[in-house]
Amino acid sequence: MNDTELLHVLALLKVEGIGDVVAKKLISHLGSAEEIFKTKPHLLNAIDGIGQVITKNLKNKSIFKWAESELQFITKNQLAVFHYQDESYPHRLKHCIDAPILLFGSGTLDFNHSKIVSIVGTREVTPYGADFCKKLIEDLVPFNPIIVSGFAYGVDIMAHKTAMDCQLQTIGVLAHGLNQIYPKSHKKYISKMEANGGFLTEFWSDSNPEREHFVKRNRIVAGMTEATIVIESAEKGGSLITAKLANDYNRDVFAVPGRVTDTYSFGCNYLIKTQQANALTSAADIVYFLNWDIPSNNNPSKAIQKQLFVALNEEEQKVYKYLTQHGKQVLDQVALECHFPIFKLSPILLNMELKGVVRPLPGKLYEAI
Incomplete structure (x- = not known):
């Protein structure tokens, strides 16, 4: 996508009343974002769901000032931009109706890897959850999966750190623009993350980590991966929202069972009890349910690998x-x-x-x- 089209896509997303779904509909009808702004009002009004209010808002010239400013930020910081029609856009996310029309990234990103899972959980991770998270990722190393999470405290950063220690690609999906990092205490991981993975967001550079952004971010975490793994969760929390979204997208969901008296096992036990998640007891469950083949070149003993990863x-x-x-x-x-x-x-x-x-x-x- 050239800069001219990118500028028009950015401007389109600044039009009041137009979100990702409507923007995709307009581009589908007219072929490009640039063409939308050239199309006469009566032709736009003929498109289902596009009324006079949106048509009028498209004529607001101030939206291009916002778009030009953001394009300058993208260029200056050499950010990657992924348009939903690009081959480089996460192919699983393309099938989600509410997927962002644009994604902004930094680092060395490869979304279309054959094996990619998200790992989420409470920010108040317990020793039980931390140990399970580490062991799970370490045991999945022979399959070379991409590990996706939200770069938050607790389970998220534990998953990222373990993936980096195991030299696996890991991607942090952010709830704000790429002009900052949240939480600030995680800045020390930025360079290592970007060297083998990186960061992804739908939010513009002027977007702060607002509460509603975290909920919105979760649909990317769920939609771009083939499975979502919940390590620990209280009775309510963002992890359960991510699990619901993953189910809505027809993705596999796994949850680590815990004692019924443990606060941060309530959510996982609930997902399993209500058949919204498969019980996860080891890496073998991931391999079995996702039908991952064991690569023969990673270990000369195929029998040992089968015994390790299949129960x-x-x-x-x-x-x-x-x-x-x-x-x-x-x-x-x-x-x-x-x-x-x-x-x-x-x-x-x-x-x-x-x-x-x-x-x-x-x-x-x-x-x-």
């Missing part, structure tokens, strides 16, 4: 080890070598098939995946 019990591990060492085997031979009667081995293999670690072949053959 195989002792009997299943025994069968899996035999199949990885001996290749395709008939059912009777597996039963003989693993010392299981057929009636017991059959349900074991069925469970392993459902977990995606073995597959049946013609002639009662089985092989490890």
